[in-house]
Amino acid sequence: MSENVRQFVSKLVSAEALDSAKDFCLANGKSLAAATGAAVALLYAARAYYRVYRLPPGPLGLPILGRLPWLDLKHLEESQEKMRHQYGGIYSYRMGSRLMIVVSSYELLKEMLSEDVFSGRQLPPAAQRTAQGCGILFVEGRVWSEQRRVSLRVLRDFGFARTESVEFINEEIRILMEKLEQQPTEVKVIDHFNALTNSVIAMLVFGRRYANEDKRYEKFLENSKFLFDVGLLSALPFLFPYLSKLLSLLPMTRKIVKTVQDIQTFIEEEITKREALISTDADAEGTCLCDAYIIERRNAEAKGDFETFKKFQLVRVSMELFVAGTDTTAKTLEWLMIHMAAFPEAQDNVQEEIHRVAGTERQPQLSDKAQLHYTQAVIDESMRFASLAPNAISHRAIKDTYFRGYLIPADAAIVPFLYGLHRNSKYWKRPHTFYPGHFLTEDSRYAPSKMLEPFCVGKRACPGESLAKLEIFLTFTAIMQRYRVRFSRDYETKVDDILRGVCGLARDAGENRLDFVRL
Numbered sequence: 001m002s003e004n005v006r007q008f009v010s011k012l013v014s015a016e017a018l019d020s021a022k023d024f025c026l027a028n029g030k031s032l033a034a035a036t037g038a039a040v041a042l043l044y045a046a047r048a049y050y051r052v053y054r055l056p057p058g059p060l061g062l063p064i065l066g067r068l069p070w071l072d073l074k075h076l077e078e079s080q081e082k083m084r085h086q087y088g089g090i091y092s093y094r095m096g097s098r099l100m101i102v103v104s105s106y107e108l109l110k111e112m113l114s115e116d117v118f119s120g121r122q123l124p125p126a127a128q129r130t131a132q133g134c135g136i137l138f139v140e141g142r143v144w145s146e147q148r149r150v151s152l153r154v155l156r157d158f159g160f161a162r163t164e165s166v167e168f169i170n171e172e173i174r175i176l177m178e179k180l181e182q183q184p185t186e187v188k189v190i191d192h193f194n195a196l197t198n199s200v201i202a203m204l205v206f207g208r209r210y211a212n213e214d215k216r217y218e219k220f221l222e223n224s225k226f227l228f229d230v231g232l233l234s235a236l237p238f239l240f241p242y243l244s245k246l247l248s249l250l251p252m253t254r255k256i257v258k259t260v261q262d263i264q265t266f267i268e269e270e271i272t273k274r275e276a277l278i279s280t281d282a283d284a285e286g287t288c289l290c291d292a293y294i295i296e297r298r299n300a301e302a303k304g305d306f307e308t309f310k311k312f313q314l315v316r317v318s319m320e321l322f323v324a325g326t327d328t329t330a331k332t333l334e335w336l337m338i339h340m341a342a343f344p345e346a347q348d349n350v351q352e353e354i355h356r357v358a359g360t361e362r363q364p365q366l367s368d369k370a371q372l373h374y375t376q377a378v379i380d381e382s383m384r385f386a387s388l389a390p391n392a393i394s395h396r397a398i399k400d401t402y403f404r405g406y407l408i409p410a411d412a413a414i415v416p417f418l419y420g421l422h423r424n425s426k427y428w429k430r431p432h433t434f435y436p437g438h439f440l441t442e443d444s445r446y447a448p449s450k451m452l453e454p455f456c457v458g459k460r461a462c463p464g465e466s467l468a469k470l471e472i473f474l475t476f477t478a479i480m481q482r483y484r485v486r487f488s489r490d491y492e493t494k495v496d497d498i499l500r501g502v503c504g505l506a507r508d509a510g511e512n513r514l515d516f517v518r519l
């Protein structure tokens with residue numbers, strides 16, 4: 001104790017009292033330290049308990065593993081449904097060490113996902129290295145809003161409802177029809193749909209169609225698909241963040257990083273070709289995403305901004321449009337075919353309506369849509385029933401926040417549980433049945449439902465929704481006009497498994513083959 005302090009304290013207490021306090025401390029030093037330690041531990045435990053107590057309700061789990069031993073990872077959506085029945089429209093549980101806040105109530109989803117604080121994203125260190133803070137999918141803040149704005153503009157200008165885009169999609173549909181004509185049985189239809197959706201995104205991003213035999217392009221597509229399908233392994237650093245350094249040494253993690261690099265190299269080469277093509281005039285006009293970025297970059301650089309549209313931003317955004325915009329649309333189309341094969345009465349009605357409105361020769365067009373009430377209801381019902389992105393893409397809480405009285409801790413994963421939204425009996429008359437009536441009025445007119453949200457809601461909602469819907473409508477109606485779809489012989493007995501599917505990042509239909517019978 002310094003002399004000044006001693007003098008000050010001695011004014012408050014007598015010298016004897018001070019000396020006896022000193023003697024007490026010397027005699028009981030160890031006990032005091034122990035008592036202080038216990039008090040700190042108690043406070044810490046009380047704080048931890050208080051935080052757990054303030055979380056949305058949910059089941060307890062094991063240390064480190066959380067609820068993992070109780071989850072059916074092949075059908076995660078079903079495990080989460082059970083918890084939804086028990087705990088309601090917002091609940092929490094630990095998956096590995098990651099706290100998940102699962103939201104499926106329509107009102108809560110709308111409210112929560114419209115807030116910036118719940119619009120972050122988790123990105124493990126290995127992925128951070130490859131993303132370098134660029135793109136849309138895994139970035140936050142100003143970079144995210146800027147890149148999203150430009151992409152949405154490009155998607156609007158070049159992506160949908162433009163006559164050229166519709167013509168391009170129709171040309172791809174014609175190619176698809178030729179393939180079905182040549183081989184109508186035992187069709188692995190997802191391959192055809194992937195080819196179609198990849199071509200559409202290639203046109204949107206690079207402004208060109210690639211030849212069938214282009215080996216570089218084939219490898220690029222294979223790599224993009226690998227990233228979409230890689231599944232649980234890529235989720236490990238997300239579930240066990242403290243192991244991410246160790247996990248980054250695994251051969252599979254290195255393969256993922258290498259695949260991303262290969263994709264980026266391909267895209268960089270394509271951009272360089274595009275740069276050489278586009279005029280340097282100030283009023284130059286582009287025809288694809290690459291052009292739009294190159295023009296934006298030149299304008300920004302003229303104003304001294306060398307960051308916002310740097311080349312790597314374009315590389316990342318292009319890559320993400322391929323990863324997010326191809327398999328998703330293709331798998332939605334595959335589910336539609338599966339549902340038509342599984343529910344032939346619905347298929348009868350769709351075909352009768354298309355033939356009545358567009359006839360049997362002229363391919364159905366967007367202008368027919370308003371009259372195709374039942375067909376639109378079937379497309380919506382198929383998206384509800386499949387719930388392709390059962391957990392959307394999880395968001396990150398940027399900081400500790402209270403939401404409707406619950407604590408949402410920083411870094412918790414916010415899971416928009418769209419499957420739960422789409423199977424809730426509060427919103428749907430027959431949640432577990434394929435029932436197009438969900439989207440029809442009593443006099444059989446199409447009535448969209450705001451509860452159907454396959455593209456999610458809020459600030460991060462899918463920017464590709466309109467393009468996807470355009471591709472789905474044109475492709476589905478063209479096929480239904482010409483072909484009766486049914487399961488190939490070996491798959492007729494496996495319908496339940498096919499419909500149950502497998503749940504990864506997307507909810508995939510089970511292994512299937514289809515026959516297309518010409519009408």
Ligand code: HEM
Binds near residue numbers: 138321462467468
């Ligand atoms: C049927 C097809 C599709 C479905 C079901 C779908 C679904 C979704 C969902 C659920 C999300 C997550 C939203 C969130 O985090 O809240 C998302 C994000 C995204 N989607 Fe789609 N999508 C589809 C097609 C497309 C297409 C065609 C494109 C591009 C042309 C695209 C580009 C993106 C991008 C870039 C994001 C990230 C948005 C962000 O983080 O701000 N998607 N999509």
